[in-house]
Amino acid sequence: MVVGAEINHNLKSQVNSITVGAQHALDPLTTVKARVNNADIANALIQHEWRPNSFITVSGEVDSKAIEKSAKVGFALALKP
16 A cells, blocks of 8 residues: 655645545556545546556546535546557
């Protein structure tokens, strides 16, 4: 398991942001990642390597301050010969 944090400061707007995330390998071919920031936006993804250097990824994002909005969901397929 890997855990990380990031702090950003925007000089123009004088706004600070903090993001905390984690990554965990379920097995040698499958990875789960998640992060949340101080704006209450949470992201998560699961990525599976089904062939060497070819990945299937499903991701999602939700804003807990705007729960009436729909969550964002994405699907990606990266193929390498």
